[in-house]
Amino acid sequence: xxxxxxxxxxxxxxxxxxxxxxxxxxxxxxxxxxxxxxxxxxxxxxxxxxxxxxxxxxxxxxxxxxxxxxxxxxxxxxxxxxxxxxxxxxxxxxxxxxxxxxxxxxxxxxxxxxxxxxxxxxxxxxxxxxxxxxxxxxxxxxxxxxxxxxxxxxxxxxxxxxxxxxxxxxxxxxxxxxxxxxxxxxxxxxxxxxxxxxxxxxxxxxxxxxxxxxxxxxxxxxxxxxxxxxxxxxxxxxxxxxxxxxxxxxxxxxxxxxxxxxxxxxxxxxxxxxxxxxxxxxxxxxxxxxxxxxxxxxxxxxxxxxxxxxxxxxxxxxxxxxxxxxxxxxxxxxxxxxxxxxxxxxxxxxxxxxxxxxxxxxxxxxxxxxxxxxxxxxxxxxxxxxxxxxxxxxxxxxxxxxxxxxxxxxxxxxxxxxxxxxxxxxxxxxxxxxxxxxxxxxxxxxxxxxxxxxxxxxxxxxxxxxxxxxxxxxxxxx
Amino acid sequence: xxxxxxxxxxxxxxxxxxxxxxxxxxxxxxxxxxxxxxxxxxxxxxxxxxxxxxxxxxxxxxxxxxxxxxxxxxxxxxxxxxxxxxxxxxxxxxxxxxxxxxxxxxxxxxxxxxxxxxxxxxxxxxxxxxxxxxxxxxxxxxxxxxxxxxxxxxxxxxxxxxxxxxxxxxxxxxxxxxxxxxxxxxxxxxxxxxxxxxxxxxxxxxxxxxxxxxxxxxxxxxxx
Numbered sequence: 001x002x003x004x005x006x007x008x009x010x011x012x013x014x015x016x017x018x019x020x021x022x023x024x025x026x027x028x029x030x031x032x033x034x035x036x037x038x039x040x041x042x043x044x045x046x047x048x049x050x051x052x053x054x055x056x057x058x059x060x061x062x063x064x065x066x067x068x069x070x071x072x073x074x075x076x077x078x079x080x081x082x083x084x085x086x087x088x089x090x091x092x093x094x095x096x097x098x099x100x101x102x103x104x105x106x107x108x109x110x111x112x113x114x115x116x117x118x119x120x121x122x123x124x125x126x127x128x129x130x131x132x133x134x135x136x137x138x139x140x141x142x143x144x145x146x147x148x149x150x151x152x153x154x155x156x157x158x159x160x161x162x163x164x165x166x167x168x169x170x171x172x173x174x175x176x177x178x179x180x181x182x183x184x185x186x187x188x189x190x191x192x193x194x195x196x197x198x199x200x201x202x203x204x205x206x207x208x209x210x211x212x213x214x215x216x217x218x219x220x221x222x223x224x225x226x227x228x229x230x231x232x233x234x235x236x237x238x239x240x241x242x243x244x245x246x247x248x249x250x251x252x253x254x255x256x257x258x259x260x261x262x263x264x265x266x267x268x269x270x271x272x273x274x275x276x277x278x279x280x281x282x283x284x285x286x287x288x289x290x291x292x293x294x295x296x297x298x299x300x301x302x303x304x305x306x307x308x309x310x311x312x313x314x315x316x317x318x319x320x321x322x323x324x325x326x327x328x329x330x331x332x333x334x335x336x337x338x339x340x341x342x343x344x345x346x347x348x349x350x351x352x353x354x355x356x357x358x359x360x361x362x363x364x365x366x367x368x369x370x371x372x373x374x375x376x377x378x379x380x381x382x383x384x385x386x387x388x389x390x391x392x393x394x395x396x397x398x399x400x401x402x403x404x405x406x407x408x409x410x411x412x413x414x415x416x417x418x419x420x421x422x423x424x425x426x427x428x429x430x431x432x433x434x435x436x437x438x439x440x441x442x443x444x445x446x447x448x449x450x451x452x453x454x455x456x457x458x459x460x461x462x463x464x465x466x467x468x469x470x471x472x473x474x475x476x477x478x
Numbered sequence: 479x480x481x482x483x484x485x486x487x488x489x490x491x492x493x494x495x496x497x498x499x500x501x502x503x504x505x506x507x508x509x510x511x512x513x514x515x516x517x518x519x520x521x522x523x524x525x526x527x528x529x530x531x532x533x534x535x536x537x538x539x540x541x542x543x544x545x546x547x548x549x550x551x552x553x554x555x556x557x558x559x560x561x562x563x564x565x566x567x568x569x570x571x572x573x574x575x576x577x578x579x580x581x582x583x584x585x586x587x588x589x590x591x592x593x594x595x596x597x598x599x600x601x602x603x604x605x606x607x608x609x610x611x612x613x614x615x616x617x618x619x620x621x622x623x624x625x626x627x628x629x630x631x632x633x634x635x636x637x638x639x640x641x642x643x644x645x646x647x648x649x650x651x652x653x654x655x656x657x658x659x660x661x662x663x664x665x666x667x668x669x670x671x672x673x674x675x676x677x678x679x680x681x682x683x684x685x686x687x688x689x690x691x692x693x694x695x696x697x698x699x700x701x702x
Contacts, residue, residue: 027683048517056516059509065489066506074663084481136689137680153680160681183681191690198690199598214510215665225631225676225691232627232668243485248506249513250657254649258519268536269614269673272691277665283623285573285595287667297485304492 001119001147003352004336008359011334021331024157028150032322035266036373043262053256054377057313060247061304067213067246068295074216078278080291088118091296095120095205095238098292099129102236104202110220110227111135112207113151113316114240114296116338117351120205131205132197134226136190143170149332151339152264152318157331160186194226204230204288208241209260209315211293214249217277218293221261221270228274237276237288242296244312250275256315259375264317299351307386311346313376320370320380326363335360342370346383354387358396361387404444422461430459510663515650522613522647529612533645534699536615540674541687542695546642548702550581553639556698557604558586560637564694571600571633575624578606578639595626596633603633603692608659609652610645616673617697618652620666627668636692638672642701 004011015021040046060067072082085091099107107124109115109131121131121142133142137155141148143166148154155163164180167189180186206227208218218239220227231237247253261267280287303309321327321341332340337357339347345360354361361384370380391397392405411418433439433456442449458465489495495502522532534544547556561568568588572578573595583591596603605625607617617638621627630636646652649671656669676691687693 024682031679031683043519043521045517045519052517059505062493063502063506065486065493065495066503068486068489070506070510078665084485086481086484090481134690135680136678140680153683155680156683158681163681183684184686186681187678187686187689191688194690195598214513215663217665223676224678224689226689228627228631228670229690232631243489248509250653251513251516251650254653255516257649265679268540269616269671271540271673271675271677273616273671273673275665275669275671277667279667281622281667284621284667285623285626286628287621295485297481297488301485301488301492304489305494306492 001116001122001338003356004333005348005352005357005360006336008334008336008363011336012330012363015330015334020159020162021157024159025328025331028153028156028322029328032266032318036263036319036322037266039262039266039268042268043258046259046262049255049258050375050377053259053315053375054313056247056252056255057244057376060252061244061309061312064243064246064304067248068243071211071213071216071246072295074213075278075291075293076216078216078291080216080278080293083292083294085294085296085298088296088298091118091240091294091298092120092123094294095240096124096127096129098236098238098290099124099203100127102202102290104129104236106130106132106197106201107203107205108132108134108197108201108230108234109138110204110206110222110230111138111154112205112240113148113338114207114242115205116148117298118240118296120240132194132201134194134197134224134230135222136187136224136226139190139194140166143167147333147338149340150318150321151316151341151343157333198229198233201230201234203236203238204232204234205238205240206231208239208245208293210253210256211241211246212248212250212253212275213246215275215277217250217275219253219257219273219275221257221273223265223267223271225272228272231274231276232287235288236290236292237279239276239291239293240296241293242298243300256375260315260317263319263373263375303350308346308350308383310378311343311350311383313378314343314347315376316343317375319373319375323369323373325365325367325369335363342380342384343378346378346380346387349387349390354391354394355396358387358391361385361391419461419463422463426457426461427459429457432456518648518650519613522611524647526642526645529645529647530642530699532612533610533615536613537674537697538615540615541677542615542674542697544697544699546699546701548700550577550639550641550700553581553698553700554583554586554589557637558589560696561589561602564635566601566635569600570602570604571596571629572604573625573629575606578604596628598628598632600629600633602635602637603629604637604639605629607638607640607644609655610640611649611652611671612645612647613649614673616649616652616671618656619670619672620656621668622666627670630670630672631691633692634688635694635696636672636675637696637698639698639700642699
């Protein structure tokens with residue numbers, strides 16, 4: 001897909017003025033947070049499971065080479081085939097080869113962020129193969145020629161009236177007078193239309209939530225059942241997954257599954273958790289005749305061993321964006337590439353370069369909620385700061401910003417001078433704030449004060465107040 | 479150089495991994511052979527009666543319906559009653575699972591039973607669960623010659639028979655049983671863990687049942 005991340009500022013500006021989008025984003029703010037809280041409160045072991053989930057992924061990542069080899073051996077032993085793809089282009093070509101060998105005319109797809117990352121749909125279409133998204137949200141945005149705005153709720157930026165218009169436009173073989181005013185009617189129509197697609201597709205493509213080294217299995221979780229129909233009905237099943245999806249054993253997958261659904265949708269578990277291992281066995285009455293796995297690197301291996309390795313623990317639950325004030329304000333499309341929200345702000349620069357995605361790690365208030373709710377305890381704010389540092393080192397941010405940072409750093413490294421300067425500036429700003437204690441104007445910060453007032457500082461500096469506090473404490477202790 | 483060698487080479491370099499290979503490999507083999515059990519929620523660890531109770535509560539909380547019968551011979555009557563209550567035609571699709579086949583279907587006179595994989599035209603499918611998971615109210619089914627996966631997903635209504643004695647406390651124990659049945663590291667083509675009927679909240683985050691899989695999931699728990 002086209003990279004829109006460099007235009008983040010303009011995208012965000014447009015998103016804030018988009019009435020439909022702002023209405024739809026209300027659903028994120030209202031729904032996800034409460035549901036997650038209820039589910040996690042109900043499970044006393046939730047935090048212990050988070051620790052365990054983190055340990056499992058840390059262990060796997062530090063032994064990733066061996067686990068990938070073990071996984072490959074088991075897939076092969078169960079009659080499946082593993083393909084290794086260094087880049088998005090490699091992965092696309094492998095998928096195309098498999099589809100062409102199967103003489104595929106249409107492929108059904110389970111919801112998969114990784115196939116968004118490799119921009120598979122456009123590529124297949126260019127090569128005469130019709131891709132059909134089967135997850136309801138993905139289906140809707142495919143009809144609109146859009147990309148997901150959320151990693152687990154791809155159409156969360158839309159309202160039902162918009163969906164109705166698209167269904168009327170595309171399903172033009174159905175009676176015009178039909179009632180589509182309620183979501184139930186829209187769901188039933190999609191169910192009916194997609195039923196035919198499942199049965200006629202030659203290849204089914206899914207992602208994977210986990211790959212299990214012990215058994216050579218891929219695991220997917222869905223609520224709709226679309227992933228299962230996608231992988232059970234066509235004669236070829238292709239799994240596209242990135243290398244960090246591997247976990248050692250079924251127990252390890254189970255541990256992480258417990259934090260996944262609760263963090264994502266606030267469910268105790270997803271409706272369908274499916275473990276797939278190889279093609280149909282002798283005597284099986286159904287299931288695919290071929291089972292392929294494409295292991296994609298596409299930049300992951302270069303995150304290993306760096307300050308961004310922790311990001312490879314991510315299980316794509318979406319909790320970070322569900323709790324992010326920036327995501328709540330601008331939605332997912334503003335981020336300009338596949339992965340939005342805090343996880344996108346860290347992952348996108350790793351995958352497409354900080355030169356293109358530098359705005360994303362800057363689009364954060366550092367409120368820390370993303371790290372607080374992350375089931376895999378990924379230090380997202382710290383990694384956004386790491387990206388800001390890299391951006392500064394590579395001189396990618398604007399001159400004025402660099403000057404400002406240098407100016408501040410000059411004083412920050414000279415505590416006496418800093419104290420002296422702060423001692424002069426703080427009372428001045430406090431006085432300027434007046435009785436309202438608000439500043440409507442600040443030198444060099446017009447961009448901030450144009451839309452809101454800045455709270456004026458207390459009349460004394462932080463250091464002064466701290467000293468007073470400590471003195472008081474000592475007096476009290478005496 | 480193949481993609482495989484390039485990727486594994488980069489991973490090894492990034493991990494700084496040539497000196498301690500033997501130790502790392504040993505750690506991997508050990509974990510694959512003896513998986514640590516991890517954190518198991520206490521809620522599913524009660525007596526058999528408590529497990530059964532939790533299983534039923536959790537399943538009903540996610541919109542599955544449930545009925546208990548005494549002995550497998552009570553299943554066909556329970557199925558027929560369900561079809562009547564839902565005003566569904568007296569037709570069923572099921573795999574030729576021994577446990578299902580042994581049930582007295584012929585006693586339900588008007589009931590037509592078709593065996594084998596579903597072609598998508600069946601309104602009601604019946605499966606026999608391999609296990610149940612109390613902590614989440616899930617049923618575990620696995621594919622095989624007598625257990626078509628399509629029966630679990632294509633029919634509008636899915637009826638799953640589960641024996642109370644097969645209800646375990648947690649996910650790990652259920653998967654451990656799959657492992658015991660098929661051997662370490664061996665799996666049937668597919669294992670389906672199903673928790674309630676199909677659903678979607680993709681339109682305005684409103685929860686709707688019956689997205690692509692069955693619109694209803696009816697559990698028949700066999701006791702005694």
